[in-house]
Amino acid sequence: MKHLLLIITICTIVGCKQTKPQHATSEVEASRLLELFKPSHADYPNISVHRGGKGLVNYPENCLETLEYINDSIDAIYEIDVAQTKDGELVLLHDNSIDRTTTGSGKVSELTYNELKTFNLVDDFGNETAFKIPLFSEVLASCKNENVILTIDIKKSVRQETVINTIREAKAEDISIIITYDIEQAKSAYKLAPELLISVAARNNDEFDRLLKTEIPLRNMLAFTGTKLSEASLFKRLHHNNVVCMLGTLGNLDKRAEARGDKLYREWKANGADIIATDRPFEAFKAIN
Numbered sequence: 001m002k003h004l005l006l007i008i009t010i011c012t013i014v015g016c017k018q019t020k021p022q023h024a025t026s027e028v029e030a031s032r033l034l035e036l037f038k039p040s041h042a043d044y045p046n047i048s049v050h051r052g053g054k055g056l057v058n059y060p061e062n063c064l065e066t067l068e069y070i071n072d073s074i075d076a077i078y079e080i081d082v083a084q085t086k087d088g089e090l091v092l093l094h095d096n097s098i099d100r101t102t103t104g105s106g107k108v109s110e111l112t113y114n115e116l117k118t119f120n121l122v123d124d125f126g127n128e129t130a131f132k133i134p135l136f137s138e139v140l141a142s143c144k145n146e147n148v149i150l151t152i153d154i155k156k157s158v159r160q161e162t163v164i165n166t167i168r169e170a171k172a173e174d175i176s177i178i179i180t181y182d183i184e185q186a187k188s189a190y191k192l193a194p195e196l197l198i199s200v201a202a203r204n205n206d207e208f209d210r211l212l213k214t215e216i217p218l219r220n221m222l223a224f225t226g227t228k229l230s231e232a233s234l235f236k237r238l239h240h241n242n243v244v245c246m247l248g249t250l251g252n253l254d255k256r257a258e259a260r261g262d263k264l265y266r267e268w269k270a271n272g273a274d275i276i277a278t279d280r281p282f283e284a285f286k287a288i289n
Contacts, residue, residue: 028194028195029173029195030195031173031174031176031195031196031197032174033149033174033175033176033177033196033197034195034197034219034220035219037197037222037244038242038244039238039239039242039243039244039245039274040242044077044149044244044275045075045076045077045149045275046269046274046275046276046288046289047074047075047076047077047275047276047278047281047284047285047288048076048077048078048079048151048246048275048276048277048278049067049070049076049077049078049079049278049281050079050248050250050277050278050279051079051080051081051094051279052066052067052078052079052080052092053066053067053069053070053078053281054124054279055124055279055280056069056070056123056124057123057125057127058123058127058129059123059129060101060121060122060123060124060129060131061094061101061124062080062081062092062093062094062101062133062134063092063121063129063131063134064092064131064134064138064139064142065129065131066131067080067139067142067143067148068142068146070281070282071146071148073282074281074282074285074289075285075289076281076285077148077149077150077151077177077275078143078148078149078150078151079150079151079152079153079179079277080092080139080150080151080152080153081093081094081153081155082136082152082153082154082155082158082163083096083108083109083155083157083158084108084109084155084157084158084162085108085109085111085112085113085116086109086110086111086112087112087113087114089112089113089135090135090136090137090158090162090163090166091108091113091116091133091134091135091136092133092134092136092139093108093133093155094155095108096108096109096155096157098111098116098119098133101121101122102116102119102120102121102122102133103119103120103122103128104116104118104119109157113135116132116133117132117133119132119133120132121133136163136166137166137169137170140166140167140170140172140175140176141170141172143172143175144170144171144172144174144175147175148175149175149176149177150175150176150177151177151179151199152167152176152177152178152179153179154178154179160178160185160188160189160192161192163178164178164189164192164193164196167193167196168193173193173195173196176196176197177196177197177198177199177222178193178196178197178198178199179199179224180198180199180200180201181201182201183210183211183214186198186200186201186211186214186216187214187215187216190214190215190216190220194220196220197220197221197222198216198220198221198222199222199223199224199246200216200221200222200223200224201224201226202221202223202224202225202234202238202243202245203224203225203226203228203230204230204234205233205234205237208223208234208237208238218241218242218243219242221243222243222244222246223238223243223244223245223246224246224248224277225238225245225246225247225248225273226247226248227247227248227249227250227251227252227253228252228253229247229253229268229271230247232271232272234272235271235272235273236272238272239272244274244275245272245273245274245275246273246274246275246276246277247268247273247275247276247277248277248278249265249268249276249277249278249279249280249284250277250278250279251279253268254278254279254280257280257283257284257287258280258283262283262284262286262287263287264287265278265283265284265287265288266287266288269288276288
């Protein structure tokens with residue numbers, strides 16, 4: 001009987017040691033984008049559409065219908081801007097006020113979402129459309145359904161955590177990239193959401209050196225190299241570290257390509273830019289694909 005009790009006791013102790021608490025084994029599932037966006041891959045979009053589409057007649061920026069219109073023609077990712085209304089709703093809007101992009105006026109932070117819905121969006125040429133300022137959650141749902149990738153610019157009035165929680169509620173981690181502009185923003189985004197891909201500022205070797213000193217893994221980084229041409233050595237170094245490079249041609253470089261020929265987009269890609277962030281998505285796409 002004593003031997004039987006001893007065997008039972010030993011088995012119980014061993015079983016307790018081998019059983020781990022549930023919370024110790026549960027991990028947040030990483031976004032598929034961490035593996036998709038690698039220099040060695042060729043199956044991710046190589047065009048990023050600035051503000052969801054600009055300079056298009058009858059299709060305003062930061063508009064769901066504009067994303068859908070462009071997505072019918074080209075394979076791209078879409079940079080969008082997320083702001084917050086007076087009543088706490090997250091919407092797509094670049095400016096502090098709605099004056100430039102809608103038929104209304106006033107600061108978005110001083111207007112409720114129901115008030116915003118009474119206005120229509122206008123395109124870059126001042127043409128009124130029937131489209132409305134979309135909710136961020138609506139855009140996430142639509143893009144998740146169509147497997148459209150978003151790079152999300154969080155405006156200063158909005159907390160990163162609020163945007164990240166909305167992404168998680170929509171289960172949209174696999175289509176969402178968080179944009180950051182400095183080391184502190186990047187560190188904060190990674191701490192809040194280690195499962196997400198993060199766009200980090202790496203415009204030169206010094207900025208990349210500072211990123212390497214953080215706790216952010218390289219696998220979580222997508223390097224935005226700025227809106228000016230960087231040295232080929234920077235792209236080479238980022239690629240050596242298995243980091244995809246995005247060049248912002250929006251602005252002066254887009255104007256240069258428009259004046260001198262769209263072949264420049266091919267040259268910039270050959271120089272090391274894996275993704276072209278542009279206000280001329282159709283032209284850039286045609287040039288490099």
